[in-house]
Amino acid sequence: MSSPTPRAALAGIPAYVPGKPPTARPGVTAYKLSSNENPYPPLSGVLEAVAAAAGSMNRYPDMASTALREALAARAGVGIDQVATGTGSVAVIYHLLQAFCDPGDEVVHAWRSFEAYPIGITAQGATSVPVPLTSDGRHDLEAMAAAVTDRTRVVLLCSPNNPTGPALRHADVVAFLDHVPGQVLVAIDEAYREFVRDDDPLDGVQLAKERENVVALRTFAKAYGLAGLRVGYLIGPEPIAAAVRACSLPFGVSTIAQAAVLASLGVEDELMARVEALVAERDRVTAGLRDQGWAVPDPQGNFVWLDLGARTTDFATFAEAAGITVRPFVDDGVRISIGETAANDVLLGLAGDFRKVHLRNGPGDPG
């Protein structure tokens, strides 16, 4: 009997492993620190805008997301034609790969980095060219520039890097771009940019305005707390944004999601105060972990990375028993999101206990 077969490229797609929800255990408060979500509930003004928009759910949304793109364009100081939106910036990345990559084309990206990259690249039939991070979890921009060949169509930069944490600095990215040929599209994924505290922070939108081959990708999932509503966007040169829009899912971004973003932009001061509090918590957690002896790469997002190697699964299991779900990357390390203060306190306690039980002789101790 014959049956339909998917394209051969699909056999090579790595699985996306979503952050696990916490397991309920009697007597233990459970916290999900596995998906880099914002722990704050929606502001009432945003909820009200969502409720009002829900009243028109029998209608399709504005397919061009006009009001939303106008607002984003005005904030970025670009024309509306330089904006493309999607159901999360992950969708925008997929549409960009669809728009620019033929089978066999190469896409250069750091590794380990965002797990959606190799999935989107492989699904498109393109070839992923992973360039190892430095030992402190940073992009190796020199090696990435050297990995660009005449088959390279796209370079993906992730800053701050998910899952390790460090951010790229503006001057370093400028120097990198000077080494990349103009026909190669450089996409700068700035999903966590609001959490960066650096004296030379990367500004992808600025670079996208200055260069013909650069786009910035941003999202409302993290700092703005709208992960469940799925809105992300791209700012870039008009021909690139148009190509991405051409590949976009029709009516992807719902009326509810568009309304939530517009309402969120109206209460940005309150949202950024929450980001400030999360940054303070991040710094507190990092200092506490380092005091315990952990080597934590400079965290510039809303998460920290512990390089646990072969102990990764042990740590995730240990954390789970204490009520904290982390995101393990087997035999590599764990990514832990910054949550509410109580969750962060539990994390600090269990991380210290884990060292006492499993890492008697300091980091790297195989036990």
Ligand SMILES: *Cc1c(COP(=O)(O)O)cnc(C)c1O
């Ligand atoms: C979370 C995240 C995104 C955006 O996710 P969406 O929810 O699809 O907007 C993009 N890039 C990285 C590196 C992320 O961690």
